[in-house]
Amino acid sequence: MGLAKLKAMLPYVTSPQTADFLNGALFLVDKPKGWTSFDAVHKIRNLIIRKINIKKIKVGHSGTLDPMATGLLLICTGAWTKELHQLQGLDKKYKAEITLGIETDSYDTEGNVIEQKEVPPLTVPDLLLILSKFTGEYQQMPPVFSAIKKDGKPLYKSARAGTIVTPDPRTVNVYSIEIIDFKENKLQLDIHCASGFYVRSLAHDIGAELNCGAHLSALVRTMIGPYDLSDAWQMEELIEMMQ
Numbered sequence: 001m002g003l004a005k006l007k008a009m010l011p012y013v014t015s016p017q018t019a020d021f022l023n024g025a026l027f028l029v030d031k032p033k034g035w036t037s038f039d040a041v042h043k044i045r046n047l048i049i050r051k052i053n054i055k056k057i058k059v060g061h062s063g064t065l066d067p068m069a070t071g072l073l074l075i076c077t078g079a080w081t082k083e084l085h086q087l088q089g090l091d092k093k094y095k096a097e098i099t100l101g102i103e104t105d106s107y108d109t110e111g112n113v114i115e116q117k118e119v120p121p122l123t124v125p126d127l128l129l130i131l132s133k134f135t136g137e138y139q140q141m142p143p144v145f146s147a148i149k150k151d152g153k154p155l156y157k158s159a160r161a162g163t164i165v166t167p168d169p170r171t172v173n174v175y176s177i178e179i180i181d182f183k184e185n186k187l188q189l190d191i192h193c194a195s196g197f198y199v200r201s202l203a204h205d206i207g208a209e210l211n212c213g214a215h216l217s218a219l220v221r222t223m224i225g226p227y228d229l230s231d232a233w234q235m236e237e238l239i240e241m242m243q
Contacts, residue, residue, distance in 0.1 A: 003090075003226040010076075010083060012231060016242045021048045021057060024080030028232040031073045037064045040235065044075055047242040062087035063195070063224065068110050071221030072229040089195045090225030095180070096216060098187040098203040103213030107143045107200035117212040119185045127187065130209050131177045134202055139169040143200050172197045186217070 012028045019025040031040050038061075045059040058081045062074040071094070074087050101119040104111035144167060173194035180188035187206070191199060200216045207214025222229045 006086060007226040010080065010086070012227065013233075016051075016238065020078075021052060022054075022078040024083075025077045026080060027075040027077070027238070028227055028229075029073045029075055029238065030229060030232040030234050031065050031070055032235050033070050034067055035235075036067050037061050037073055040073055041075055043235070043239070044077070047239065048077060051242050060084050062090075063092070065221060066108065066110070066200075066219070068108055068216075069219040069221065071219070072224055072227065072232055073221075074224055074227060087225065091175070091192065091194055091223075092197070092221060093223035094189075094191045094193075094199055095220045095222055096189045096191055096199050096203070097218035098189065098206060098214050099217040100185045100187060100207060100210065100214045101212050102215055103204070103207055104215045105144070106215075107198075107204040108216040108219075111215070115213050119212045120210060122182070122210070124179060124182060127179060127182060130206060131179070131189075133209065134205065135174045135177055137171060137173045140172040140198060140201050140205075141169050142167045142198050143204070170196060187214075 010024075010026050012026045013019045027044060029040055029044070031037065041059050041061050045057060048057055048059070049055070057078060059075060059077050060081045062076070062084050065071060065073055076084055076087070100122075102116050103114045105114055106112075144165065174197060175192040175194070176190075177192075178190040180190055182188065191197075191202070199219055203214050203216040220229070
């Protein structure tokens with residue numbers, strides 16, 4: 001299905017006052033930093049239950065964002081939760097900040113620092129050469145702190161229990177990586193990728209290529225398929241309108 005056709009079939013909510021939550025509504029939400037994706041789903045479910053005075057309603061999201069990340073989250077309600085499969089495989093765009101010289105066990109700011117190293121002198125052409133290795137289709141190793149299951153158990157549960165299970169590599173596809181800025185060992189990137197790509201793993205792999213370590217220090221999801229962050233509700237604004 002084309003993106004324009006999908007967007008026409010599943011238009012997003014522009015007014016919570018007139019949305020038909022039971023027959024189906026799609027919320028574009030800018031997930032706050034520190035919230036899990038389930039936190040956002042749980043909040044919207046409770047707001048709807050109170051607003052239309054019902055006991056329960058199905059609410060789900062189309063793709064997890066880590067707590068440290070912000071940005072676009074697609075949340076469906078009612079009958080449209082059956083359409084979540086159409087949203088889960090869409091391309092995504094991110095703005096990422098990668099800090100060089102510090103490696104963490106989770107590949108982001110949430111984890112423990114494993115090692116710190118001096119960052120070698122780098123130019124933009126040096127970085128572009130490194131980034132070219134991570135564009136197109138290739139095999140990516142997911143983080144051990146991830147929800148991917150192996151032997152029926154999420155990897156992060158094994159990692160937190162001290163049992164490190166090696167993830168299986170996954171085929172990912174990156175359409176483009178552009179450098180926004182690079183200064184003080186912080187690399188700002190624009191990334192356009194297919195579903196299933198881990199930006200945290202990209203940060204880790206860049207650090208490995210440079211032999212200095214790196215981790216993801218900030219992440220914003222700016223687009224999912226035809227849906228754009230600029231059209232998303234701020235959570236505080238949505239809460240105020242639905243109350």
